[in-house]
Amino acid sequence: MNAPSAIRRSSNRVLDASLREYLQTNADIVTRITKPVRIDDIGALSAQSDQPILFENIVEKPGFRLTDILVKNRRSQARALGVEPKDYLKTLAYRLRQPPRGFKNVKSGPVKEVIKLGADADWTQLPIPFHTDKDGAPYVTAMNIIKDPETGFYNSCHAGTHAVGPRRGLVSFVTPHSHVIMRKYRDMGAEYMPIAFVMGVPPAYEIMANFSGLHMDSWGEMEMVGTIMDRDVEMVPCETLDLTVPAEAEIVVEGRIKLNGRTRVGEVTSPSMYHLPHFEELPEVEITAITMRGDRPIYRNHQTTPATDHQPLPRLCHEAVLYNRLTEIGLNVKDVRFPTWGAALSCILQVTVPREGFMNDALMTTMGAPWLNTKIVVAVSPDTDVDDPADVYHAIATRCDPSRDVIIVNNTRGSPYDPSAKPLEGHYPWRVVGKMGIDATAKSRHDPADFERAWPRNWGKVKLEDYL
Ligand SMILES: [Mn+2]
Secondary structure, three states: OOOHHHHHHHOOOOOOOOHHHHHHHOHHHOEEEOOOEOHHHHHHHHOOOOOOEEEOOEOOOOOOEEEEOOOOOHHHHHHHHOOOHHHHHHHHHHHHOOOOOOOEEOOOOHHHOEEEEHHHOOHHHOOOOOOOOOOOOOEEOOEEEEEOOOOOOEEEEOOOEEEEEOOEEEEOOOOHHHHHHHHHHHHOOOOEEEEEEEEOOOHHHHHHHOOOOOOOOOOOHHHHHHHHHOOOOEEEEOOOOOOEEEOOOOEEEEEEEEOOOOEEEEOOOOOOOOOOOOEEEEOEEEEEEEEEOOOOOEEEOOOOOOOOOOOOHHHHHHHHHHHHHHHHHOOEEEEEEOOHHHOOOEEEEEEEOOOOOHHHHHHHHHHOOOOOOOOEEEEEOOOOOOOOHHHHHHHHHHHOOOOOOEEEEEEEEEOOOOOOOEEOOOOOOOEEEEEEEEEEOOOOOOOHHHHOOOOOOOOOOOOHHHHO
């Protein structure tokens, strides 16, 4: 385990306060598209990029820019925390164990340069794309902030919203905390719950906003943003709601959720890349204000499919929480990864274990995680490349004896996004499914020389492209 001082030394950069500064600081990994792009092509183009992409010329929305793919791989995730890739996971894990830094409340900020109220607060003016052909409306993927009326803590999540009209949306609240907080407002006799849709903040905000775990009685995700960024976060009051929002955001849409009545919406796109669940009953939001920057505000999209931020982003804090739990058992954890290509249903542990017996505990700990993303857990050794599906598959094929290195558990909580899980009658959209843990590490019960890989002479040193 690293000493806290070592962790602090690894945070060698002060993070940028705003997304536009962040994209500038990290220009070396940002793909800038200056050619005109139609909004219907943005999703398909974004999803071909592995690194942050910025569209500067959107045919239908000339006043806006749009960015996506901010945190798809470890290189860009590490930039989000201002550390080297090798320090990324342990830094996030360490910072999540720290107390909340809270906010710095300020009177105004760049997000107030343009203020649209009443009928002018029309969010169909924003560059909101359709994500798949089955989307019934443009799909907003903002960071949503709601305030717990009992504690005052700021809970945030990234549930998508169908922009079904100029001032109307249907919010796909998938997180349990959103439902708990809505219930609190309802129990207080309120008809509406204030909500802010925040578009265009540094990616660390979004990593934290996707936290899921025990926290509601001690902080909200927003109070932890400054903690994981290791810097102050400024918040400004909303125009029409009793809520504060990030002063440096590009765009904020204010709204109020109707606490009574739901509307059926079909065919959402899950992180498993299927149209599951096939329908949801969603609460309606009425837009009350839009505030934004004056100079070509950057809309933040999260293209939902195929392999985009949609798979890793909601699971980055899960990786850090698992890092802490596995380290606590006594494993040396090199990496924990919900791979983008794993349909948000599988997890890779890259570990070394002190002696026999540890591996099954590590697999069970991960399989028994609070979230529904650990149906298949694969443990590999440090010499397996977790960024390469072929290398992970090779480890499964060569380092796992299915008769002794696989654990299968029946009848556990399944993901509503998993078509193989059995739908539970009377509990839509919940399902049950089994889980599998696969130990594909090099085995201490064998001669270590058996697991040495054979490579060509000068492998990794000479590149074919240099000879073309
Ligand atoms: Mn929460």
